[in-house]
Amino acid sequence: MAMDNGTMEVRDVVIVGAGAAGSWAAWRAAGEGVEDVLLLEKTPRLGTKILASGGTRCNLTTTLGPDEAADLFGTSGGRFLRRAFRILPPQKLREYFHELGVPTLAAPLEKVFPQSGQAKDVRDALLNAVHMTGVEMRLDTQVVSIVPVTDASHSWRVELAGGGTIGVKRLVLATGGQSYAGTGTTGDGYPWLRKLGLGFVEPAPALAPIKSDEKWVHELSGNSLQDVELRLVNAKGKELGRRRRPLLFTHAGVSGPGAMDLSGIIARTKQDGGAAKIAGWCLRADLLPDVSREELREVLIAVAALPGAPLLVKGIPIVLAQRFPLLELPSKRILHEVFAEAGLSARSGHQALTKSARHDLIEAFKGLQIPVSGTLGYDKAEVTSGGLALRAVDPGTCRVRGQEELWVIGELLDVDGPIGGLNFQSAFATGEACALDLAQSSST
Numbered sequence: 001m002a003m004d005n006g007t008m009e010v011r012d013v014v015i016v017g018a019g020a021a022g023s024w025a026a027w028r029a030a031g032e033g034v035e036d037v038l039l040l041e042k043t044p045r046l047g048t049k050i051l052a053s054g055g056t057r058c059n060l061t062t063t064l065g066p067d068e069a070a071d072l073f074g075t076s077g078g079r080f081l082r083r084a085f086r087i088l089p090p091q092k093l094r095e096y097f098h099e100l101g102v103p104t105l106a107a108p109l110e111k112v113f114p115q116s117g118q119a120k121d122v123r124d125a126l127l128n129a130v131h132m133t134g135v136e137m138r139l140d141t142q143v144v145s146i147v148p149v150t151d152a153s154h155s156w157r158v159e160l161a162g163g164g165t166i167g168v169k170r171l172v173l174a175t176g177g178q179s180y181a182g183t184g185t186t187g188d189g190y191p192w193l194r195k196l197g198l199g200f201v202e203p204a205p206a207l208a209p210i211k212s213d214e215k216w217v218h219e220l221s222g223n224s225l226q227d228v229e230l231r232l233v234n235a236k237g238k239e240l241g242r243r244r245r246p247l248l249f250t251h252a253g254v255s256g257p258g259a260m261d262l263s264g265i266i267a268r269t270k271q272d273g274g275a276a277k278i279a280g281w282c283l284r285a286d287l288l289p290d291v292s293r294e295e296l297r298e299v300l301i302a303v304a305a306l307p308g309a310p311l312l313v314k315g316i317p318i319v320l321a322q323r324f325p326l327l328e329l330p331s332k333r334i335l336h337e338v339f340a341e342a343g344l345s346a347r348s349g350h351q352a353l354t355k356s357a358r359h360d361l362i363e364a365f366k367g368l369q370i371p372v373s374g375t376l377g378y379d380k381a382e383v384t385s386g387g388l389a390l391r392a393v394d395p396g397t398c399r400v401r402g403q404e405e406l407w408v409i410g411e412l413l414d415v416d417g418p419i420g421g422l423n424f425q426s427a428f429a430t431g432e433a434c435a436l437d438l439a440q441s442s443s444t
């Protein structure tokens with residue numbers, strides 16, 4: 001540690017935020033030979049969000065290849081992250097964790113978890129790696145502002161809550177977003193970036209449960225389906241997003257990966273334009289994505305020939321199960337709503353299936369309408385969309401263009417991906433790109 005004029009502490013590399021991105025950048029930079037790395041964290045522990053992640057199992061990356069994974073971040077996010085994901089592909093990330101004593105295993109929907117099923121193992125491995133590589137970590141240390149300095153032995157002055165100041169030669173910001181504020185992420189980095197006049201995309205909550213004001217939706221609370229294709233459509237019927245993932249009905253609306261993946265579009269539009277902007281929006285849920293309309297039509301015709309002429313609510317599951325034995329059938333409660341949407345009732349028999357009723361029932365199965373009115377916001381959002389505009393950052397190093405010795409990594413960047421280990425992949429990979437650049441610039 002050096003002192004400036006004998007008074008101020010001056011450090012080579014300071015990383016602000018010991019979450020996924022900051023911890024990864026710290027241990028990898030130190031592991032690659034950067035000698036003086038100081039990691040500052042405002043909460044009492046490293047990796048608080050890692051501990052809470054994936055239902056405390058931590059879905060730490062994906063089985064997808066680097067380009068496929070990056071493409072899930074949308075056009076600009078995908079283009080940007082391709083570089084970092086090629087530097088640290090998901091498979092290589094798994095190998096690193098294996099070396100750190102955390103073997104991983106693949107799970108359905110391209111997810112990857114620690115073999116132990118414990119998020120704590122991922123967090124502890126990073127904590128050990130940080131210690132083993134000689135990184136100095138200061139917990140309970142909140143940065144309150146960053147100030148560029150000129151004509152000095154350092155490029156930045158970092159001011160701490162309580163009055164301390166550190167001179168920094170190379171500064172890495174990894175303060176995350178502003179969702180789940182209890183984990184330490186309260187959007188602290190945003191005013192710093194705005195003040196520097198860097199391109200900035202206003203934050204909005206993403207990966208949150210979706211609200212619906214419909215009573216029937218609330219009444220289905222607890223019902224779920226593992227394989228639903230959800231389409232988010234506006235009042236004119238235009239499709240705004242599509243995702244095939246599990247769906248869960250809740251007392252407030254719908255949740256589960258499919259709904260949460262689409263929630264960011266709703267939150268951002270409502271935030272930018274007010275509630276009127278999302279009036280008439282709904283999710284259209286295809287409850288039987290592997291059954292075509294024609295196959296469903298044949299199922300409905302076959303119901304009429306069943307012995308004993310059971311009610312539709314009994315007959316349809318019988319024929320579906322005969323023809324598609326592996327299919328997960330909607331619960332009776334969900335079926336009632338499908339019937340209601342088609343103008344039928346739980347008591348309807350096959351005589352009710354006129355040609356037009358059959359058409360309406362097929363459409364209800366293939367696109368049950370769930371009106372939406374917003375999302376549960378930052379309190380329940382797994383990530384924050386928005387942040388430092390990607391054009392301000394070099395994608396191969398995460399170095400901020402036009403700024404002396406400044407890097408921004410992780411969720412503080414304007415990147416957010418769907419559920420499935422992609423957001424950790426993004427945090428770790430941008431951390432890696434930054435770490436290698438720090439090592440490279442140390443040696444030149």
Ligand SMILES: Cc1cc2nc3c(=O)[nH]c(=O)nc-3n(C[C@H](O)[C@H](O)[C@H](O)COP(=O)(O)OP(=O)(O)OC[C@H]3O[C@@H](n4cnc5c(N)ncnc54)[C@H](O)[C@@H]3O)c2cc1C
Pocket residue numbers: 016017018019020021022040041042043046047048049050052053054055058059060061141142143144174175176177179180183184185186188189381382383409410411412420421422423424425427
């Ligand atoms: C409940 C939940 C479950 C999740 N599950 C998954 C999952 O299974 N898979 C997945 O890929 N993603 C998951 N995510 C998303 C993932 O956790 C984040 O995308 C990821 O942690 C972002 O990493 P980061 O390092 O950029 O930010 P964070 O991990 O949020 O870390 C930022 C750190 O900076 C610190 N900090 C903030 N301001 C300051 C300051 N002023 N001074 C000092 N320190 C500061 C914070 O305390 C925090 O420790 C989940 C998120 C939540 C909330």
